[in-house]
Amino acid sequence: MGEVKGFLKYKRQDVGHRPVQERIRDFEELDLPLTADQLHQQAARCMDCGIPFCHGVGCPLKNCIPDFNELVYKNRWQQACQLLHSTNNFPEITARVCPAPCETACTLSVSDEPVLIRHIEFQIVERGFEQGWIKPQPPAGKTGKRVAIIGSGPAGLAAAQQLARAGHETVVFEKDEKIGGLLRYGIPDFKLGKYIIDRRLKQLSAEGVQFQTGVEVGQDISTRYLRKMFDCVCLAMGAGQPRDLNIPGRGYENIVFAMEYLSLQNRLCSGEPVSESRLVTARNKVGIVIGGGDTGSDCVGTVRRQGAKQIYQLEILPKPPETRPPDTPWPTWPRIMRTSSSHEEGCERLWGVMTKKFSGVEVRVSQLECCRVEWIKKNNKWQVKELPGTDFILPADLVILALGFEHVVHDGLIKDLRLKLDDRDNIAVSNYQTSEPWVFAAGDTVRGASLVVHAINSGRGAAVAIDQWLKKGNK
């Protein structure tokens, strides 16, 4: 463990950010890492609990958090790096984008502030790259089995890496021009610089993972081809069907889905060609983001960087409390008020607000008609109810719908393969295996839209299931 009573001696010190005025002028990352001494103190706060809730309930990957904290405390970075990678394929990504349920589950968070786990992870993996400790781990021998992975988001890549290391010939199919899926196109550069993905992909390539980009399976190649060329397939194309807001006026221009909007900016940042017609920018506009989640927050940051003159973010749920409420007791993920770096950059957040109608001038949206709502529990279900007389209007030049995702896109592959779906319209699986035995699935396609860390975990799990299935001689 770190230091006995280290948590009494040292306070939690959060990671700093570049000044707002500076950072909103670019799309560069905004964290300012702690110094070595500062980090040492933060690691000293970990108590190496008999039951590490961070590891036991917090982290879906079951990262061995107390153990790497200790190694960092002892300045044994290389071993920490090795340990971290034993459970997590892409710690450099989770260290940037994970909301860190480990920290809210940290025992210290009950009566103090949790250990700075995510940033410790960040520093371990960054040092690993810097020192060249993160090397390809190609398999000792090949099995001769071939696996196709559909989709190159975190789930697909994790599965691909694990399978390649187990000696299977692994091919990743990606419909976009570049590998990375949501990581590349869904997360703004200021949260995850894209060089991070490229850096990791080099390792995957060296371990034997093959990438086929710009190929949409089901259109560009058939499922029959897959069946013929591969021993099995792992579907990992995410939960791409965005949730829509079907209210009057939805047809106006300048009402876009968050993913479209964010990916556009990401392409711009990386210099990918974007057709003039699809270009949407918030420059000098009033931008409204509907949806109060993480994606919404990413949109806010992007809108800010594009130079909006005013930003609103609407959320239909009531404003969460500042401290942990009884319905999400420790160590669960608490429903509390969270302020992201994007919020710090300036945005008006409205809670308990429902958008009833878009109206516009000609084809473009110009305002939202909204009202306040309250939530009532009826038959054990929460129902939303308008509060009479609270109608109001917001001006709007650009509306971004960040309402989450419904499920995997059904058209195409799923239908072609006639896969069974579960009651939430995701792909139904049993130990990652779909109703079609040679087809496995991982990530959001199975779980619905969720955290990157779940996707990686799912990809790893699928890889184990596939490996076992293949070892049994199945095809």
Added chain:
Amino acid sequence: MLKVPSNRGLYESRREHDGCGIGAVVNISGHREHSIIKYGKQILLNLHHRGATGADETTGDGAGILLQIPHEFFFAESEKLGFSLPMPYQYGVGMVFGSKDAKLRQECDRILEEAIGHYGMEVLGWREVPVLNDCLGKIALVAEPSIRQVFVDGRGLQDEALERCLYLARKRAERIVRENFGDKGEDFYVTSLSCRTICYKGMFMAWQLFAYYPDLADERINSAFAIVHQRYSTNTFPNWRLAQPFRCIAHNGEINTLSGNRNWMWARQTNMASGLFGDNIGDLFPILTPDMSDSACFDSTLELLVRTGRSMPHSIMMMIPEAFGPKYHISTDKRAFYEYHSSVMEPWDGPAAMVFTDGRFIGGILDRNGLRPCRYLVTTEGLAILASEAGVVEFPPEKIRRKGRLRPGHMFLVDTVEGRIITDNEIKSKVARQKPYRRWLEENRIELRGLFDAPKLVKSDLETIAHRMRAFGYTREELKMILTPMAVNGQEPIGSMGNDTPLAVLSDKQKLLFDYFKQLFAQVTNPAIDPLREGLVMSLMAFTGKKRNILDETPRHCRQLKLPHPVLTNEDIERLRTVSRDDFKVTTVSAVFKADSSDPADSLQRGLNSLVNDAENAIRDGASLIIISDRNTSRTMVPIPSLLATAAVHRGLLNRGLRGEVGLIVESGEPREVMHFCLLCGYGANAVNPYLAFEALYLLRQQGDLPERMEPAQIADNYIAAVKKGILKTISKMGISTLRSYTAAQLFEAIGLNRQLVDEYFTGTSSRIGGIGLKEIAFEAIARHKSAFQQRPAGALELDFGGEYHFRHEGERHLWNPTTVSRLQHAVIYDNAEAYADYAGAVNEQSRQLCTLRGLFEFTEGKPVPIDEVEPAGGIVKRFCTGAMSHGSISKEAHECLAIAMNRIGAMSNTGEGGEDPSRYNPETNGNSKNCAIKQVASGRFGVTINYLAHAKELQIKIAQGAKPGEGGQLPGHKVTDEIAKLRYATPGVTLISPPPHHDIYSIEDLAQLIYDLKCSNPGVKVSVKLVAEVGVGTIAAGVAKGNADEVLISGHDGGTGASPLSSIKHTGCPWELGLAETQQVLVMNRLRDRIRVQVDGQLKTGRDVVVAGLLGAEQFGFGTAALVAIGCTLLRKCHEGACPFGIGTQDPELRKRFTGKPEYVQRFMLFVAEEVRQIMAQLGFRKFEELVGRVDRLRTAKAIDHYKAKGLDFSAIFHQPDISDKSKLRLSQTQPNKLDDHLDWQILEKAAAAIEKKKKTVIEMPIRNVNRTVGTILSNSIVSKYGPQGLPDGTLEIVFRGSAGQSFGAFLAPGITLRLIGESNDYLGKGLSGGRIIVQTPDKSPFMAHENIIAGNTLLYGATGGEVFINGMAGERFAVRNSGATAVVEGLGDHGCEYMTGGMVVVLGQTGCNFAAGMSGGIAYVLDEAQLFDTLCNLDMVELQNVWRQEDKDLLYDLIQRHLKWTNSERAQHVLDAWPDMVGKFVKVVPIDYRKALERIRAAEQRDTETTPATEEVFQWAR
């Protein structure tokens, strides 16, 4: 004759124990007279309270008397019977118990007669011994044998030669009867057959012995000596033959190492030869039979040694050697004698006071620890009396020439032929020089040059080390939590919060064979030893190699390898291997088996067979030392689990009669933690080389896991030191002092191994629920081996984490895990029944998935009753208690929170071992009460004052605690805050030590005495005794019930703790399911269950747990960890660091502020559990809880256990219901008899009414005898009840006694009382003294020098908190042990004076024994050191010695001595004061180092006049 029941259910007859009182009286001149028998009778009657009675209160456990043969009497009797006896010593008399079945008896008689004839002697005739059996108790009566005497003509043989033949004849007859009749022949028993002595004994209480045998009253019976014995057995089963004395001895105590001694005696038979016996020696075998008790085995072995030519003292010195470690100043010849004999025979270790005789010599001896009392006196008329207590025979003071006590390891001997007392020194120097032992040793013993040099850390092949570590099951957690701390600190690692992982047999993980064993430990019947503070008696030294004929002694006997300890480094073993001497050959045998086999069990079996054959062949080739090695492990060869390999070779050689031919050394990659070494030694290894552990340490160093400054040699050294300390601790838990007698003693219990396996390799080990066999062991070994040589998954680390100690996702399952902890907290914080249901469901479900034994139980269906007819939850919770957690181990806030909660619901909380703030005795204005209903009395006796005792509903004697049975505790200085120090009567910042044993409980009769003391301290209080489950706990519980306790608490092995060595948490004791079921069965079998309540605790978590425990026999239930979780604990397992962020396991004020627990949480938890209990009761059809107690018939094994290991388990022994046809009750239904009625204090109270009511100055005079025990305690209770802890004003009441006071004189004496004793006192004087004054004065008329004579017994002032004592004479061992406030002046004392003292003041005006001030962390002692040798006797680990030069010291000392003079009229005091200027310079002041620094700081702080900084804070800084 009725017999001790054979093993049934969980009961094992060999777990029986006994304790006792012994005595001997001898006419030193050898003159025979009848009065000696009368004295014997008096002794016995006055030791009555040390014995016990059975369930019927009239059957004693046994009593007897051993005499010289009264020739005149027998001559006359034989004349009457028509035959004539030859001259004395030319004929033998046998006392023969026979069957009531005449035919069987006749056949046995015939066999005996034939045996006598076989040896050329002749039976002259038989005499029916007249008996009067109407005095007998019911149970004794059913078992009564026929008793006859046989008279044997020596036919020319006489004395020693005749004695030898009689011995042979008896052994021959016993052997043939056993062979012919088996168990049926058990009734045939020859109590004695000798030409010198005769023994009358039986199943009596003391007085019955004399009523039963009219012979003993016959004036014609005379003898120069008598040995008497009164037995206290843990059972109530009839057994006449276990009564003592035996043929040579009477024993008070317990031989802990019996199973090892038995094994070695068996091994020795092979090469046993004696010129005196020639071919007849076969008649003696087996020397020991399985039905013999420990004392009987000792007696038989002693008899063998004596009959084959060694003298009695010589034989005794072999079997009970005194400690001869480097700290003892003894002659080199004596040291050589003991060392030589340690190559011949291992000690018979354990608490023992022994009186022995061969007909001419009569003597007594104490074990090396002096754990049993033995006092003697010599009269002016030439009579010597030796007994467990002083004052058993009363003489006028002027007739007493000398008084004394036996000292540890010392012998008292009377030669009735020479007519004198021979001193210990004289006997021993004579024996030690009768042969040139020293030269023999120097010339023969092998001490390899370079062996045990400073170890180097061997390099290791790091490429392959991971393979090997996996092959032997290493985990990352072990490296981090076990090996690293051992290497860094040289200590075993510490952990907290108990164990919640499955037993090995229930685990899905591949466990090492080691994990299927649990250490046994001493409780009640013998004490654990403190291996740190009393380390001087301990030894790891041993000789190994070929053992030779024990009946002979030659220089070759010690031609063996001397090992100072059993851990060999990798270099040592190489060096050993290369040693080649003609007469000392070392051979390596390989312990591996083939991996690629279709039948793993067969493959393992073949491996084992060839291993044992190889060992045998090696011996035939002349090997003296065999190395059992698994170095040949490879891709194709799997290591045989080292324990199995060792046990197989040991057992195999034993069976082939070859074990004595070689030493066994284990070279294995498997052992690494302390438990492993203990097991290997315990099953036969003489030394162990843990080669992979050393390599792993090398790896850790390379990786940077160990501090850089540490040299390799230091790492290895530390590791070895940690193992050594660990072994010492483990053997001391069992009360064993030397590794020599621990080796092969098998002091373990197996859990989860099948009978066949155990019988084959671990013969004699208890394994009560069956389990796995060779097949599963082979499977586990191969699986481990396979994973070792297999490719690891991508990115995986080389080793798994493990998760045995800390929860990890991929690791071992834990009952406390993120789900259970968080759901329980949610339930109690938000009063959420659903969350509780989740919690209970998760726990019960996990249990079912093989975390606990109870998880595999199922309820049998019953007729459900509506739930509203079931007793309300409010009633059920009254059966609940919280665990004994001291304020000290947990914070004030947490402690009080629990107390308030439990008081609110009418349940009981427990103080734990740490006293209690008296302000908590008064209820608060809001109605809350913080007074704990249960107050604990543990070995540290912290804060145990008369006031504390008086405010309890229940007093709990903690014999052991689940997490670390057999161990003491230590509260480090930095945890002793102002507050804690106040409660514990200690100094802030000074470390507090709880000794491993209660120093007033070394045996079962001592426990009965403490129970008596506590009942006196608070008449009407219930006394509970806390035991920990292990095999045999049931018999101990029966002893506890007979000792008059009202409740027995059976703790599971897995209970939580503030701090305990990990090896204790994991490997000691057994689950409560076993302990509880055994307790219930044995209590019911003994018809004792209805008078004692049974409580259980140990990881109880849910209502289901409670119901299972209830059905197994429990009536009360303790919750420790679960209650803590309810108030916020999340099992950080960091209590030992004091860093609890929830303010529970800490005293840090900052952290305590974080405590957020509320009494409501605990209340809710208890109520939730009770509700769950109700639901199950409804389902099962019980309306009242008491209806389900003991209804084990409502439990059965869960169906369909398909776990590969667990499916072999067999719970029928747990579910065994003893025969209750005779209406023995299954639960508490009556109270224990009140034994306080005849207490002397009732008379005193009458006479002292005026003093008590009106505080009138009163002086009372009365006589006192040794049977008047615990005098002054009831009196103190009534005073404190009336006036509170301050009692009466000093000098109000003085009581003057004349005579010999019984044990615990003035225990817990309250202020204002002065007890003046003119005479002498026994053990435990001033126990827990709470402010009163005790004076012991030598009578004026005594002719001896007061300061040279023993006037008080052992263990005085134990746990005293205040008051003063003046003793005009010498006291025994452990004077002022754990004193924390009393002032004492004494004129001399025995060993271990002022041990564990934390406060108060002691002045010694004379000699002290050795090990003075061991563990003394507070208080001050002044010792008059005239010989200037005190520093050699003092244990300087924690104290320093100063001169008395400060004026204030001088004044203080002078004043104390002056008061001593005033109170006792001491000549010694007068002498010192008269020559004060000369004498003062001879005093040495003993000051604990911690304490001195604390005092200096406190003084400095006072002088600084600061209001802001409490002095204690500074002490912490330093103490850290």
